[in-house]
Amino acid sequence: MSGESFIVLAPHSVAFLLLVGFIGGLVSGFIGSGGAFVLTPAMMSLGVPGVVAVASNLCHKFPKALVGAYKRHKYGQVDVKLGLWMALTATPGMWWGAGIQQDVRRLYGEAGSNLYVSLAFVIVLAIVGLFVLRDALRIYRSGAVEETSRLAKWVQSVEIPGTMVRFRVADIRVSVLFVLPLGFATGLLASTIAVGGFVGVPGMMYVLGASSLVASATELVIAFVMGLGGTLKFALGGLVDIRLAMLILLGSLFGVQLGAIGTTFVKPFMIKVVMAAVMLIVAVSRALVVPVYLAQLGVMALEETAMRLLERASFAFMVLALATGAFIIVAAMMRGYRHA
Amino acid sequence: MVAAAKPWFLMLVSGAASALCYVLLFANEKEVMASFTRTDGWYPALPVLTAFLFSLVHGAFTGYFWEVLGVVPRPSGKSATARIED
Numbered sequence: 395m396s397g398e399s400f401i402v403l404a405p406h407s408v409a410f411l412l413l414v415g416f417i418g419g420l421v422s423g424f425i426g427s428g429g430a431f432v433l434t435p436a437m438m439s440l441g442v443p444g445v446v447a448v449a450s451n452l453c454h455k456f457p458k459a460l461v462g463a464y465k466r467h468k469y470g471q472v473d474v475k476l477g478l479w480m481a482l483t484a485t486p487g488m489w490w491g492a493g494i495q496q497d498v499r500r501l502y503g504e505a506g507s508n509l510y511v512s513l514a515f516v517i518v519l520a521i522v523g524l525f526v527l528r529d530a531l532r533i534y535r536s537g538a539v540e541e542t543s544r545l546a547k548w549v550q551s552v553e554i555p556g557t558m559v560r561f562r563v564a565d566i567r568v569s570v571l572f573v574l575p576l577g578f579a580t581g582l583l584a585s586t587i588a589v590g591g592f593v594g595v596p597g598m599m600y601v602l603g604a605s606s607l608v609a610s611a612t613e614l615v616i617a618f619v620m621g622l623g624g625t626l627k628f629a630l631g632g633l634v635d636i637r638l639a640m641l642i643l644l645g646s647l648f649g650v651q652l653g654a655i656g657t658t659f660v661k662p663f664m665i666k667v668v669m670a671a672v673m674l675i676v677a678v679s680r681a682l683v684v685p686v687y688l689a690q691l692g693v694m695a696l697e698e699t700a701m702r703l704l705e706r707a708s709f710a711f712m713v714l715a716l717a718t719g720a721f722i723i724v725a726a727m728m729r730g731y732r733h734a
Numbered sequence: 735m736v737a738a739a740k741p742w743f744l745m746l747v748s749g750a751a752s753a754l755c756y757v758l759l760f761a762n763e764k765e766v767m768a769s770f771t772r773t774d775g776w777y778p779a780l781p782v783l784t785a786f787l788f789s790l791v792h793g794a795f796t797g798y799f800w801e802v803l804g805v806v807p808r809p810s811g812k813s814a815t816a817r818i819e820d
Contacts, residue, residue: 655805
């Protein structure tokens with residue numbers, strides 16, 4: 395990689411990265427993932443080449459996840475064993491997802507690849523986001539605590555000799571034959587939309603039966619392993635801009651610690667509220683650019699100005715998603731702090 | 735109940751160490767970027783090792799920072815994981 399491909403950092407770019415890093419860290423510390431969907435396009439908007447933005451984001455992701463996981467482990471919320479079992483297949487899932495991306499790009503070009511990613515965002519986040527929101531609202535209205543889903547109860551009841559593993563912190567005993575595909579799906583989504591946690595956390599909650607606190611904390615272990623593996627891969631190609639990664643980390647470690655502390659002050663369903671809000675706003679953000687990619691593929695006609703407008707609106711919605719998540723977390727923390 | 739002493743000293747030491755890491759990184763920006771983007775030998779390990787070092791030093795600082803500000807976890811944080819089985 396030639397030195398010319400790395401940008402000159404201006405003061406406003408540094409301030410921007412620190413701020414987005416902090417908010418992304420706050421959301422990550424609280425729901426186990428988040429921030430990447432804004433950080434990568436944010437870096438690209440500063441002139442960073444896409445592949446360097448992805449590589450640098452990964453290089454800040456794994457140390458952030460490490461600090462977040464350590465912090466939440468101290469609060470007794472991390473199931474390291476579950477995280478490592480999930481991570482075992484998350485990495486192959488990530489490589490498989492990257493392979494699909496390359497195939498789509500080769501067959502349908504850049505616009506086709508962007509359309510594929512955006513549709514994956516919209517479909518996955520809309521379905522899972524609405525499901526999580528419905529669950530959060532049900533708990534809020536009934537005033538009940540979290541219940542184990544019917545699916546998770548069935549999964550826990552399935553006995554497959556030689557594959558049963560007890561996960562102490564999550565307080566579940568399930569066959570790893572359910573855990574491994576979930577890890578694979580997490581990795582697959584991580585390489586497609588950069589946030590595997592949007593499948594990993596709901597999967598641990600609704601398929602395996604872990605609580606939202608344990609699922610979101612355990613996701614940080616998976617994020618650490620995937621981030622480390624991804625960083626190594628990109629570092630072998632000389633693509634990591636360590637300055638960008640460490641600048642984002644500067645803000646995000648303040649955020650991830652605050653988000654982790656926040657989980658001890660809020661009612662557990664608040665994790666679901668934040669997750670659903672972020673997922674659904676991001677889904678809207680990506681839905682806005684679908685017509686742009688369809689126009690670029692020649693499927694429909696769209697004026698150049700309309701395309702630019704939709705792209706800007708899409709980015710604004712992504713920032714809004716992160717800001718909304720951060721706002722709900724801080725408000726819930728302050729409410730919980732007053733009642734503590 | 736007596737309030738625990740705030741870790742001012744630890745925050746200042748870890749904060750100084752964290753600042754030193756960042757100063758060294760940006761004061762030697764050109765050399766760092768030239769070395770850290772090399773693809774031969776053990777050079778690709780440099781970004782990874784640096785990220786680990788920063789997470790240790792800056793992670794310690796940010797932890798003490800919130801503690802000094804009085805933003806600490808609720809002691810019964812784990813109890814919130816309770817669920818009911820119907």
